[in-house]
Amino acid sequence: DMKVTQMPRYLIKRMGENVLLECGQDMSHETMYWYRQDPGLGLQLIYISYDVDSNSEGDIPKGYRVSRKKREHFSLILDSAKTNQTSVYFCASRSGNTLYFGEGSRLIVV
Amino acid sequence: GDSVTQMQGQVTLSEDDFLFINCTYSTTWYPTLFWYVQYPGEGPQLLLKVTTANNKGISRGFEATYDKGTTSFHLQKASVQESDSAVYYCALNVGDNSKLIWGLGTSLVVNP
Numbered sequence: 001d002m003k004v005t006q007m008p009r010y011l012i013k014r015m016g017e018n019v020l021l022e023c024g025q026d027m028s029h030e031t032m033y034w035y036r037q038d039p040g041l042g043l044q045l046i047y048i049s050y051d052v053d054s055n056s057e058g059d060i061p062k063g064y065r066v067s068r069k070k071r072e073h074f075s076l077i078l079d080s081a082k083t084n085q086t087s088v089y090f091c092a093s094r095s096g097n098t099l100y101f102g103e104g105s106r107l108i109v110v
Numbered sequence: 111g112d113s114v115t116q117m118q119g120q121v122t123l124s125e126d127d128f129l130f131i132n133c134t135y136s137t138t139w140y141p142t143l144f145w146y147v148q149y150p151g152e153g154p155q156l157l158l159k160v161t162t163a164n165n166k167g168i169s170r171g172f173e174a175t176y177d178k179g180t181t182s183f184h185l186q187k188a189s190v191q192e193s194d195s196a197v198y199y200c201a202l203n204v205g206d207n208s209k210l211i212w213g214l215g216t217s218l219v220v221n222p
Contacts, residue, residue, distance in 0.1 A: 004153070031208050040119075042199065042214040043154070050208070058209075090153050097142055097203050099210065101153030 002027050006091050006102035013109050019078035021105045023091030031094040032074040034058075034066060036087040037104070043090065049074055081109045112137040114202045116213035124221050129187040131216045133174075133200035136181060143176055143183040144201040144210070154199060157185075195220045 005024045013019050023032065034046040035058075045058030047066040055066050063085060067075045078085055086109045092099040113136045123129060135141060142161045146154040158167035160176045160183065167174050172187045183200060200213040 040214070043212045045209065048208060092153070094208065098144075098156050098159070099146075099154075101155065103151070103153050 002093075002095065002100045004091055004093055004100050004102040006089075006105045009103065009105055011105065011107050013081050013107065015083055015109055016080050019081050019085075019107060019109075021076040021078075021089055021091075021107070023074045023076070023102060024072055025074075025093040025100070026072065027093060027095065027100075028071055029093035029095055029100075030071065032068070033092040033094070033099065034064070034074070034076045035090045035092065036060070037090060038087050046076065046089075078107075081107075083109050085109050112139070112141075112202060112204060112211045114200050114211050114213040116200050116216050118216045119214070120217045120219065122219045122221065123190055125191055126189045127220075129172075129185070129190045129194070129218065131185040131198055131200075131218070133183045133185065133213060134181055135183060135200075135202050135211075137202060137204050139204035141176075142203045143174070144199075144203070145172070145174055145183075145185050146199040146201060148197040148199065148215075150196070154197075157198070190218070190220045192220045192222050194218060 032049045035043045049055045049068045089105045092101045144159045145157040147157045148154040158169040160167040197215045199215045202211040
């Protein structure tokens with residue numbers, strides 16, 4: 001069964017703190033994604049990774065960076081979190097043209 | 111550019127009602143079209159997909175037909191249940207592009 005795991009599931013951070021969201025998949029999928037989901041805005045693509053150390057900006061990359069040192073892991077990093085980065089973040093991996101999503105990480109920045 | 115439009119932000123129905131969620135798309139390429147469903151507290155998951163080759167997708171009682179003439183890919187279900195309450199996303203993929211183009215989602219609420 002294809003599974004994408006996100007950690008942590010819930011996180012509260014103060015403005016200016018660093019945030020690390022981690023994502024793992026055990027299917028050896030090459031392509032992985034980070035999205036954020038906000039009410040009324042749907043799913044917005046932050047970054048896409050085509051394989052280890054092969055990452056591209058999505059539609060809203062500002063304020064975020066990513067790291068992919070192993071095919072199975074894809075991290076999203078917020079350096080100096082801002083209140084407008086409060087959101088639910090989803091990681092996904094791709095098999096064929098189907099995306100498999102994790103359960104999400106809810107980040108609150110206060 | 112490529113785009114997907116879901117005009118209905120929320121649909122409220124009673125059990126056993128007929129469901130129709132509107133989705134239209136725009137692309138100059140041959141698309142693969144998707145419906146994803148997101149249940150509360152979960153990530154989106156694929157409900158069904160259709161290519162220009164197979165025209166119609168059916169899954170779990172839902173169906174969607176790709177209509178090139180009207181560039182539409184509406185989602186239908188004959189009789190909804192309370193457990194169908196979720197957010198439904200229409201999405202578009204063209205060629206070998208890794209990016210999906212997403213609609214804004216339609217929240218379905220089914221009352222018992």
